[in-house]
Amino acid sequence: MRELAETDAALCWIKSKSLSETRAVPFDSAAKAIREIGRSCVNMKWCIDLYHQSRYAVPDKNGYVILDCYIPLD
Known part of the structure; x- marks a missing residue:
């Protein structure tokens, strides 16, 4: 078990017809979506x-297929 600093986090998901696509670009796509709501990561x-x-x-x-991820927000 690890402790994580207290922070806001975004629950993001990457939806694709290819497993390799869910791994190739999830963080760029998630960061873009986070910026669109006025937040930063x-x-x-x-x-x-x-x-x-x-x-x-x-x-x-x-x-x-869908990859879910939590990303901490600034």
Whole structure:
């Protein structure tokens, strides 16, 4: 177990039809979405990827897989 500093964090998800795409660009896409709501994650020192079996490993009815992640906000 590790302690994380108290901070606000954004719950983001990357949705794609390709597992490799969910790993290739998630943080750029998430950072863009975070900026669009007027927040920043420039000083990000950690991130937590959540590999939820039913979202990441099993495509939904439209063929998409989803990678969830928590990103700390400045």
